[in-house]
Amino acid sequence: MEKHVFRVPLISDFVERVPAPLSAxxxxxxxxxxxxxxxxxxxxxxxxxxxxxxxxxxxxDHVKASLEVAGTSLDKVVKCTIWITNAGYFNAVTEVYAxxxxxxxxxxxxxxxxxxxxxxxxxxxxxxxx
Amino acid sequence: xxxxxxxxxxxxEALKKQGVPLLPVIRAGDLVFVGGIPPIDPATDWIxxxxxxxxxxxxxxGIRAALEAAGSSMEKVLKCTVWITNVAYxxxxxxxxxxxxxxxxxxxxxxxxxxxxxxxxxxxxxxACV
Numbered sequence: 161m162e163k164h165v166f167r168v169p170l171i172s173d174f175v176e177r178v179p180a181p182l183s184a185x186x187x188x189x190x191x192x193x194x195x196x197x198x199x200x201x202x203x204x205x206x207x208x209x210x211x212x213x214x215x216x217x218x219x220x221d222h223v224k225a226s227l228e229v230a231g232t233s234l235d236k237v238v239k240c241t242i243w244i245t246n247a248g249y250f251n252a253v254t255e256v257y258a259x260x261x262x263x264x265x266x267x268x269x270x271x272x273x274x275x276x277x278x279x280x281x282x283x284x285x286x287x288x289x290x
Numbered sequence: 291x292x293x294x295x296x297x298x299x300x301x302x303e304a305l306k307k308q309g310v311p312l313l314p315v316i317r318a319g320d321l322v323f324v325g326g327i328p329p330i331d332p333a334t335d336w337i338x339x340x341x342x343x344x345x346x347x348x349x350x351x352g353i354r355a356a357l358e359a360a361g362s363s364m365e366k367v368l369k370c371t372v373w374i375t376n377v378a379y380x381x382x383x384x385x386x387x388x389x390x391x392x393x394x395x396x397x398x399x400x401x402x403x404x405x406x407x408x409x410x411x412x413x414x415x416x417x418a419c420v
Contacts, residue, residue, distance in 0.1 A: 161321075161366075161419035161420060162419075163367075163368060163394070180384060180398075181387050181391055181398075182370075182396065182397060182398035183394060183395055183396060183397055184397065185397055186369060186396055186397045187368075188321075188368050188419035189419070191321070191368070191419075193368045193369035193396070193397040194397060195369075195398050195399060196399030196401070243399070243401055273401045273403070274377065274402035274403070274404065275402055276377055276402075277377045277378070283399065285369075285371075285399045
């Protein structure tokens with residue numbers, strides 16, 4: 161099985177500036193793996209302080225872009241993990257998330273972590289088929 | 291599709307000593323799953339007493355050994371999850387991690403964890419292809 165890595169505009173630029181040694185998305189055969197990454201503002205190209213609903217939408221926009229570069233789509237996601245800094249954000253995050261997966265949503269784990277190194281509150285990683 | 295299990299030098303011995311109900315690596319078809327590997331010192335087959343930089347090396351050495359036992363390699367890793375007790379170690383860990391994945395690094399999620407029941411700071415899990 162051959163491994164493929166992909167550059168995703170905006171996201172990979174941000175990752176390279178950090179710098180963080182990762183690819184935004186990888187693929188082998190019909191499996192696609194999307195990294196958990198922060199909410200990057202497409203205008204400023206950096207992390208901005210915005211509410212958790214806006215952060216969730218940005219993060220899922222990045223997931224969608226990564227999946228499409230790798231040759232698949234949101235409706236082919238089999239598993240997501242949502243990482244959040246505060247369990248109190250559950251309703252806000254899942255409300256936005258549901259909009260990206262309106263039909264037959266993937267398996268999902270929702271967990272709280274201590275902290276990231278920058279000021280943001282949510283990341284989503286996923287596994288998809290192609 | 292069958293699951294294949296493998297003996298991994300030092301990791302398998304450490305797990306047996308602890309009596310933890312898990313195997314370090316499982317293969318199914320062309321995918322290899324490495325569970326969260328803590329820093330195991332091969333000199334003692336036990337948790338390493340070392341700084342975060344050395345712990346990261348022990349963890350990645352363990353992952354490499356597990357992958358090679360299963361017929362894969364570091365170059366074939368598709369996705370890692372890095373678990374850390376203190377996000378301030380981000381740069382320290384990245385410096386070591388980047389050496390183990392110098393080209394086309396895997397997708398990755400880097401998240402904090404409260405604690406483990408033994409004193410160490412980092413674990414990494416990996417999914418690879420063959």
